[in-house]
Structure formats: C-alpha cells, structure tokens
Amino acid sequence: MTRSGFVIANLFRRRTRTILTLLSVIMAFLLFGLLQSVNHIFNAGADFVGATRLMVQARVSFTSPLPVSMVPKLEAVPGVARVAYSQWFGGVWQENTPLFVFAIDPLRYRDVYPEYLMPDAQWQEFAHTRTAMIAGRQLANQYGWKIGQKIPISSNIYPQKNGSKAWAFDLVGIFDGKDEDWKKRTNVAFINHDYFDEANQFGKGRTNFFILELTDGNRAEAVSRTVDAMFENSPDETKTQTEKDFNLGFVKQVGDIGLIVRWILFAVFFTLLLVVGNTMAQSVRERVPELAVLKTLGFTDGSVLGFVLAEAVALCLFGGLLGLLLATTLGAMVEKGTGGQFALRLDVSVWLIGIAAIVLMSIAVGLLPALRARRLRIVDALAGR
C-alpha cells in the first residue's frame, strides 16, 4: 500500500456518492470544453482577416442596403485601392438546408479577396455567365457539387420577377482557401450580382456591404472617417469599420457569446463547487475518528491535511481531465460530422484554462475540510466531541 493508494481507497469509501460526484465534475468540464470552443469559433473569424480591408454598411444596420452607385465615390477616396460589394442572398438547398450565398461582382471580389484561390478561367466564366455560381470547396464537397452542374436553390427572401422563389444557377467554379483558416471559410457560395439584381423582384441596385481594399493598412482609420463623413446627412449614411470589428459586430448580432458562455460556466462551476464541496465536507465529517487515529499513529497535522486535500485534487483532476478528454473527442466527432464546417476543437489554451480551473476547484473544495482535519484534537475526536 502507498499513500496515494490510501487516498484513492478513501475516495471510494462511499462508491455511489463518489461516482455521482465524479460524473458531475466530468459533465461540468465537458460543458466547459465545448462552450469554450464554441466561444472560440465565434471569435476566431476576427483573428486572421486582412488588415487592409474595411467594411462599409448602412449606419442603421447592415440589413438596410446601400446603393451600388456609391462605388465610384468610394473608389475616389484617397487610400482606397479597390472596392467590392456583397449582397446577402441566403438560399435553401433541397428540402430545408440553409446555405450562405452572396451576390457579388466577381472580378472586384476576386481582387479584394486574394485569399480565395480559383483558376482565372473560372473567375472569367463566373464574370461572364449571368446565371453563374461558384462554390467553396467545403460546400461543394459536402453536397457533391460538380462544375457544370445546375444548382437549384430557393430563396425565402428574394422572389424572381415571375414570383417564383425557385432559382437555378450554373456552377462554373470551385474555390479554395489559401491556408487552413481560409479553407474553413469555403462553406459559402457566390452568385453574380448583375443577374441577381436584374432577376429579383425588388431592391434594385443595392447591396448590403462594400469592402474597401486599402493601399495601406495604416490608413484604415483615416479612410473610415473620410467615408463616413462623405455620406453624413445623406439618405444612405454609412458605418465603416475594419473587417475584424465588422466580424465581431456580426457575431454580437446573435448575442455576446463570450458573456453568455461565461455566465453559463459560472452557474455550472458554482453548482459544482457546492456539490463537490459538500461531498468533501461530508466525507471528512463522517470519519473524524479515523483521522484522529491517523494522528495517533504518528501522522502529523500537515500529513492529515495533505490526505484530505489530495482526495479533493484526485476527484477534480480525474473528473476534470476525463471531461476535457470527452469534450475533445466529441468536438472532433462534431467537426468530422459537419464536414469541418463546425470546427468544435479544443485547442491548447482551452486545456490550459481547464487545468487551471481544476487546480483552483480542488483547492476551493478541499481546503476547508482539509483545514478542519488538520485542526482536529486527537482526544476530542476519539471521545466524539
């Protein structure tokens, strides 16, 4: 027998209680791992976007489109190299699978987003075929789309002039991302804005966003101010921001995911603290005479404190690591199951935060019972006082 063997034996003295407590620790850390990676996904889009791009949208909301006729004015702003624009189309594939589809000006978009890689011939065909569509690699792989295929997509927002919501596009290209981050962003499709603008029933000549490619990233603030000043007090006031801020702002339309995650985790860990803390307190309370016997045998106050604290650490460490491991496995399964679109991956930082949480929780739940065990007076404890 070893000291650690003695700690484990004591931990499982009430097997059902320990297993239930362990399950609650595992569940808490599973939730922690998954929610942290969800939070990471929602914020990740902001980390790698270009520093030389600005997004222009209507000041009121990006759902209120701006006129495409603003392009020449925007291009004339000093520091702007190229202007692209993008209109949300949405679209539903087959029965009820929503897609990310945007109507764009092909060649402008190609110039502003060199991170998307596609043979030039396909870009040219996209630009010169009115009903053309290009799809990202992820999306094409997910639905088995091939170049030359007719892709039927219905729109819940935009009916055609004949009133039909059924659209059909010719897939003329499949683009990829230049690196891992951009490859993850190939779950979108683009259609030709000219065709969309002409064929749809309303909202002519308008778009949701302009994307400004800057000559120099350091001029982003000055260009933003100039653009917004240019359209101030006009019917189409603008809000110009960096692509990173725009992405974060877009996520916040859903809600402050980080804050939501923090509150959920706070509630989970607070409850866990009470559950595990109660288990540890009960465990010490019901074996006061045994702890006194340990001291009688010659174990010091510090050793007895160490035994109790070690039980708390073992409980939290085993449950916590198992929870994080489950979250990692589950995340990998979700990522695989969604064809990489929902990269629920626990990176090193989540593991490190998780391990720090395990250590803190062990101390929080173990320290008070351990101090109580340390303070026990042998004669009182043996006499049941």
Next chain:
Amino acid sequence: MSESMVQVRSVTKVYERGKQKIEVLHGLTLDIPKGDFVALMGPSGSGKTTLLNLIGGLDKPTSGEIVVGGSRIDQLSSGQLAHWRAHNVGFVFQFYNLMPVLSAEGNVELPLLLTRLSAAQRRKNVAVALQVVGLADRAKHKPRELSGGQEQRVAIARALVSDPQLLVCDEPTGDLDRKTAEEILGLLQVLNREHGKTIVIVTHDPKAAEFARRTLHLEKGQLLEQAA
C-alpha cells in the same frame, strides 16, 4: 525491571469546557518500569483515560513532567509528538478504530508509511505482526469481514508493527465477550512476557486487570495510595 519506562511527576490536567475549568488530574506522580504490565482502574471520571492519553503523548499536561523512554514528552511540539508517537508507542482502542477501506494488512501497514522501509520490507513486517497475533490467514480481509476479536487483534498488530517499547490500551476488551477478551488479554500477556513490551491498560473489569502484573487505582484524579 528496575529501569523506568514511564515517569509521571506532579502532573495536573485541567480541561476547559466553555467557561468551566475541570481539573482531572491533581499533581499525580507515577513510575512504570520497563517491561511492566500495569492496569489502571477506577470509576468513570477518575482520570484513567486522561492519564493514558498523557503517557501516550496524545495530549499534554497542564503542569508537571512526563518522561517516556527517556524523552520529556510534555515539552515536545505537536509535530515532534507525532514523530515520537510513530516510533515509540502503540495504541489499542476499545472500538478497534481500524480503517474500514483497508484490508487487515493495509491497516497494519499504515504506521509503516511513516518509515523509510521499502514496500517489500513493509510487507514482511506486516506478515510478522499478523502472525504474532494469529491472523496471518485473514490478511486480505476488510474489517467488516472480521469478528470483534479479530479486529482487535489487527489493531494490536498495527500497534506492534513499528516495534514500539510501550503499548497503551484503552479498554481493549470493553467491546468483547468474556472468552474473546481473555484471548486478547492473553495475547497482551505474551507480548509483555515474551517480547518485553511495557503495557499500560485502562479497564473497568477486575478480571481483565488480573492479567496485568500490577493494578493501580485512580480516584478523583489521584492514585489511591497517593490520595490516601
């Protein structure tokens, strides 16, 4: 048997219960030679267990001196006392106080975790101790799988395993039937006579006291002859 194992000099012990102070021992003086087997008897509240706790280093006197095996244990700190207990004294309690999560051999091995012995050496010592108390065949059993007498034998093996010279036993047969009690007391007698252990037991039972070499009577915190 003339060399002294325990010397208690003018010891008083005062307990504080709230605002009330209770003096349990009043300037008690006592000598127990090495190799002695002493039974402490007396009515409830006479201070038997308090005296035993002081001799075993579980508690400290309010005043007076206690020397056990040549060490002034009343002057040791809590940590030093723990270390002293680990190497110099074995305890046997009325209700055995075994660890329910450990087997008989695990319980006996527990004090050896405080030594530098290797795992193999520890196992060997445990086997010897269990053999001495006649429980070699029950080594793997948990306390709940043993009878009261067997549990007490395991407790005696635990007290013996680190080879202390002094055994202190608080009502070691108080929870046992007559026959089993006599077996346990016989075992203590063997440990005293054949292994040279100095034994101090507290008991209410005159028949149990007969197994000791001598009996000391306490009353109102004093040895009876002192009181007289």
